[in-house]
Amino acid sequence: MSTTRKKVLWAFFLLVAFVQLFPLIWLLNFSIVDANAFFSSKILLWPEVPKWHNYVNAWVDGKFPKYFLNSLIVTGSTIVLTVVMSISLAYAFTRMHWKWRSFFYTVILLGIMIPIHATLLPNFAIFKALGLTDSYWGLILPYTAVSVPLSTFILTGFMRSIPSAMEESAVMDGASIYRIVFQIILPLTMPAVVTVAVTTFLTCWNEFIMAATFISKDSLKTLPFSVMNFAGLYSSDYGSQFAVMVLTSVPAIVIYAMFNEKITKGVTAGAVKG
Amino acid sequence: MHRVLRDKLAIAIFVLPGLAFFVLTFVAPILLSGYYSLTDTLGPGTDVKMIGLDNYLELFHDERFWLALRNALLLGAGFVILQHPVCIAFAVLLDRIGGKAEKWFRTIFFIPCVISVVVISRMWLSLLDPTFGMFNKVLAGIGLSSWQHVWLGDPKTALGSLLGILIWAGFGWGLLFYYAGVKGIPEELYEAARLDGATGLKLHLRITVPLLSPVISVQVTLAIITALKQMETVFLTTNGGPGDSTQFLAVYLYNQAFAASRYGYANAISILFIVVCLIATYLSNQFIRDKSTEY
Structure with missing residues (x-):
């Protein structure tokens, strides 16, 4: 050119x-x-x-530190659970031999298509009956459930592309299956794991509607609510409202700036496989 | 191959937790929703009376339900017609610019995608605010005061404005997917086509678009699913209004359940909502399969 x-x-x-x-x-x-x-x-x-001073208002009256901590706990736990579960599932779907393998793989993938908004109402009833509403688990469980299907899909695709020679020699040496998955496979799939972790982070960090439905206690609410609450509290002080919005966006932008190559790589790997 | 890879206990340990989560958050709710949809309950924990298929019968005559479906289709069409060609064009240009700029612009264009839907919605509410919003000020600044408008408050422009917000927020994702697709096209193909005399737009219509068709099919499917699933941005900006001009299935069912206390009816919407999403996925998958055999 x-x-x-x-x-x-x-x-x-x-x-x-x-x-x-x-x-x-x-x-x-x-x-x-x-x-x-x-x-x-x-x-x-x-x-x-x-x-x-708008930022002081946002930090103090917007209860930024508290909501930030809640978001951190919920998102962090979700990422760990999602990665462990997806990598186990992906391993069982790609490397292990069992009868119902492809059936269950299809079932899990259906989770990508089913809209969470449609399961929101009954889930509210179920979580209420189980006493999970107004607890961290009330968010960690559904967030993980929603993240696992896509993550399993990404990890399965990636695992298919790595040769099984290393595992074979480990099996010969008598390593247990759990050691193989978490000491040999996990490091090998690290690029895909990072992609999964970052996309899960973005979804959970920014999620609104489940948090709005399952959590009513203020002390458990996540960052997006700092914006909502504040909009009610400082309804005519737009400057302070904007300051909360900026503060809320900063963590996600920082994480993105750190890992943006990984997101691109993950998407590229997925797109090439079609 | 090995005994280890047939270990039933290990398979159970790997698969069961994931499956349990799936049952807890997808299967059980859908079954429960199916049950509630046959009742006239006001909410979880209140009296439950079976009313058979009445909710579904009512739903088939409910104009707002069909309106919500129509809006989703219009939005999906908007994505496909307006957003996707632009994304493809930008993906091609981004690939051409090369070097550091390629990486920088790719990063910049994606930024809106990492911002919370709550911030995006509230920010656009302010941007489009008729009194202090930036959008109308810009219009005045470039001499188009007559175009100033209550963008989200007028049934005529509300859906279009929403489409604009969603395109702004989703542009980065579309661009990234098509960019990844463009990167997968071998350079030799372009060289061969250039030797045959194809250049510029013709070159891309002959080479890029056909070779991107698998990516395009997947993206179009996703666009339609996204349009059907639209909820948060609508809920936080127009909440379906003014009138029902921006009504969407998920917003409608949410408001029926929690604002109108028609929990049973809302669950009937949920069930049809899932059916619609699965049908849409199935149809576009069939379509993709037909298409992809051509190349």
Whole structure:
């Protein structure tokens, strides 16, 4: 491609990126603006005195640390459970020999298609009967259940592509099946495991509707609720509301910045296999 | 091969926990939903009276149900017609630009995809706010004041505005999938086509689009499923309104269950919702299979 055309493409991409990110720039900008200034006709404005206090409101009254911790506990547990369960399932589906293998594989994959919103109402009744509503488990269990089908699909695809020579020699040496899976297979499938972990993180960290349905105790709510609660509490203070939104988005953007290559690699691997 | 790989106990330990989770969160709820859908219960723990298929009969005559389905199809069509061609074009251009820029722009375009749906919804509510929203200010700034509008508050523009929000939020995912597909096309094919005299748009219509067709089929299926499953963004912005202009199945069933206390009826919607999703998946799978044999 000629250099002029490349430059034109560069300029075009910069423009698109700017337009695409503009809503977020606007959000960031107005998160340090006093609520009264919202009604000026300017599109972006640099306040003479940036109102950093919006972030104090967000941190303290938005109860950011508490919701953050809840999100961390729920998301962290979900990732660990999802990875352990998906890798066990994927191993049983790809390497082990049993009668109902392909049947159960299909059944698990159905989980990708069934909308969680359709199972929300009865799940609420079941969780209530089991005493799981208003507990961390009330979120960890459904989040894991929703993450496992897709994760198993990704890991199964990846496992099929790695040769079984190493396991065979381990079997010869008399290693137990559990050692094979967690000491030999787990390190080999690490790239796919990271993809699974990151996608699970993004889904759970940002999940709203199950958390809204299964959790009513304020002390157990996750980060997206800090935005919701705050919107009620500071209904006319848009600046502080925007500050909460910015704070809530930062962890996910940081995680994404750290692992974005892995997401791309995971998607690429999946797409190539079709 | 080995005895170890036929170990029944190990297979059970590997498969049963996953299966138990699946039963707890998918099978049991669907069965329970099927049961509730035959009752007129107001909510879990209240009186249950069997009313047979009445809920389903009512549902077939419920205009809002069909409207919700129609909206999902319109949204799905919007994704396929507006979002996907743009994603494919950008995937091709991204592949061409190469070097550091390729990586940078890929990263930037994906950023909206990592932001919580709650933030996205509330942010767009503000952006499209008729009094202080940025969108109307920008329109005024470029001399299009007459276009200013209560975007989410007018039945005529609400669904379109939602489509815009969802396209903005989902652009990165679509781009990433098509980009991965473009990366899988061997360079030699382009060279061969260039020798035959194909260039520019013609080159891509002849080579890229046909070779991407497996990815396109999967993405179109996903787009339709996504449209059917649409819930959070709608729930947090318009909540189905104004009127029922942005009604969706998941929003409708949620509001029937928790706002209107028609739990039995809502469960009937749930069951039909699952059936619709499975039918859509099945149909598009058949379609993909037919298509993929051509290449």
